[in-house]
Amino acid sequence: MSEHAPNLAPDMERALGALRDFTRRDILLRFYADRKARSVDDVARASGVHRSVAFDHLERLVALGYLEVERRRGLPGKPAKIYRLTGGPLQISHPMRRYDVLAEALAEALDDRLIKQAGRSLGRSLARPEVRSTVSALEPLIEMGGDYELGLGGRIACLNCLFAEACRRAPSICVFHAGVIEGLTSSEVESLGFLSPSGCAYLVS
Structure with a gap:
């Protein structure tokens, strides 16, 4: 990053990371529109993407702090991952407003x-x-x-x-x-x- 580039606040960087990719943005906004928990298969089906693509985006949203993971009983020895919205609102403002x-x-x-x-x-x-x-x-x-x-x-x-x-x-x-x-x-x-x-x-x- 250039020394003249703006020093983006962490919350803004986090929001930009979540919204930068079209598919990831679509997945996250679906969670905001309906806050129910979802499996990888649920997300893949709703977004029209392959399961592995949905999984990558969901894990990225977990890393960014917008989703959290729960476990529910699935196949024997392999609990299913369930994703639930946990982050606050998506806000992009520069300079920051507090x-x-x-x-x-x-x-x-x-x-x-x-x-x-x-x-x-x-x-x-x-x-x-x-x-x-x-x-x-x-x-x-x-x-x-x-x-x-x-x-x-x-x-x-x-x-x-x-x-x-x-x-x-x-x-x-x-x-x-x-x-x-x-x-x-x-x-x-x-x-x-x-x-x-x-x-x-x-x-x-």
């Missing part, structure tokens, strides 16, 4: 009551009239890229949190997210904390 640092500083300056109130105000501004279910109430966040799954007893699992990076630095951002859901659903919402590296859980009363 909104997570900003969120952490603001969260430390405010108490949880004010943070939740701010989230509630945002939720109300996004809310749509005459929603008939929790799922339809969450549509504004889903359209932004959020992924929610409803469970029993009013539990909401956020599988892809729009604020995940900020939450990891300042967990009180989960309180903000709870406030947003309150504003959207007109119900009381409690944050239950992290569900996974990419999401969290909430309880709607």
Whole structure:
């Protein structure tokens, strides 16, 4: 690399490594579109490539930190590899923007009551009239890229949190997210904390 070339941040280099190849990019974006776990054969079939090609790209995405590997019982003595999305969002920005640092500083300056109130105000501004279910109430966040799954007893699992990076630095951002859901659903919402590296859980009363 030339001494005059820009010093790319590690996250940007990682994203470029994942996106540079067309087939690898297609495979990774399929994981983001549908976060279910997949085998090599699943990926090869969906992408229209040979199994060995799919395997090479999957292993590269594991090395880059976007996928993780699980084992499930396959043929005797040969457990099948299953790949699951583990990385955060793909972001390419130069110079880097660190909104997570900003969120952490603001969260430390405010108490949880004010943070939740701010989230509630945002939720109300996004809310749509005459929603008939929790799922339809969450549509504004889903359209932004959020992924929610409803469970029993009013539990909401956020599988892809729009604020995940900020939450990891300042967990009180989960309180903000709870406030947003309150504003959207007109119900009381409690944050239950992290569900996974990419999401969290909430309880709607």
